[in-house]
Amino acid sequence: MRVLPRSFSAVPSKSFVLPDLPYDYAALEPAVSGEIMTIHHTKHHQTYVTNLNAAYEKMLDAQAKGNIDAVIALQGAIKFNGGGHVNHSIFWQNLCPVSEGGGVLQQGPLSDAITAEFGSLDALQTKFNATTAAIQGSGWGWLGYDKVAGKLKIATCANQDPLQHTHGLVPLLGIDVWEHAYYLQYKNVRPEYLKQIWGIINWKDVECRYLAAK
Structure with missing residues (x-):
C-alpha cells in the first residue's frame, strides 16, 4: 500500500547508542551484584x-x-x-554507589514535595514498593511528576512502556522489575529487591529531574 508521495525522502538516521554507566559494574554491591x-x-x-x-x-x-x-x-x-x-x-x-551518596535524600525541594504528598520518605517507599511489587509479569515502578496537578505520583508501566506516553507523567525515578534486574541475586523475592534498592538511589539525579520538570 503506497500513500506517501514517491518524492518523500526520509531524514538520514542517527544510530541510538548504549550509554556508559557512571560507575563500575560492581559499585552498587551488595544491593545489586x-x-x-x-x-x-x-x-x-x-x-x-x-x-x-x-x-x-x-x-x-x-x-x-x-x-x-x-x-x-x-x-x-x-x-x-x-x-x-x-x-x-x-x-x-x-x-x-553508597560511597557517592547513594540512598541519601538531602533536605530540599524534592524532599519537601515528598513530605507534602506522601508524609515522609518512608511512606513513599512503602507505597511505591507495594504498588511495584504487585505488577503482574514484567514492568517498571515509577515516581513521576504530574505537570497539570503539580504533584508527585506513583505509577506502574507494563513491559517497557514509557511512563510519559502511558500516564502523562514526567519520569523522575524508575525501578526495573523485570526478572533480569534481580533474579540472579534475589530469585523470586521481588519485595526484597525493592527494599534493598533504595539504598543506592541517586536522589541528586531524581531532584534534578524534578526541578527540570517543574
Whole structure:
C-alpha cells in the first residue's frame, strides 16, 4: 500500500547508542551484584538498542518507499525497544554507589514535595514498593511528576512502556522489575529487591529531574 508521495525522502538516521554507566559494574554491591549489572547493561540494554536501531532503519526505509503498512507494523518494535532504551537510560542515572551518596535524600525541594504528598520518605517507599511489587509479569515502578496537578505520583508501566506516553507523567525515578534486574541475586523475592534498592538511589539525579520538570 503506497500513500506517501514517491518524492518523500526520509531524514538520514542517527544510530541510538548504549550509554556508559557512571560507575563500575560492581559499585552498587551488595544491593545489586556486579554480575547482574554487567548482564543487564551489556546484554539486555544493548539488545534494546540494537533492535531499536534495526526497527528504526526499517521504518525510515518504509517511509521513503511510501509503505504505510510497513510503517504501522514497525510501531510495536519501536515502542518496545525504544521504551527499553529510554527506561534503562534513566534507571542507570537513578542509581548511585553508597560511597557517592547513594540512598541519601538531602533536605530540599524534592524532599519537601515528598513530605507534602506522601508524609515522609518512608511512606513513599512503602507505597511505591507495594504498588511495584504487585505488577503482574514484567514492568517498571515509577515516581513521576504530574505537570497539570503539580504533584508527585506513583505509577506502574507494563513491559517497557514509557511512563510519559502511558500516564502523562514526567519520569523522575524508575525501578526495573523485570526478572533480569534481580533474579540472579534475589530469585523470586521481588519485595526484597525493592527494599534493598533504595539504598543506592541517586536522589541528586531524581531532584534534578524534578526541578527540570517543574
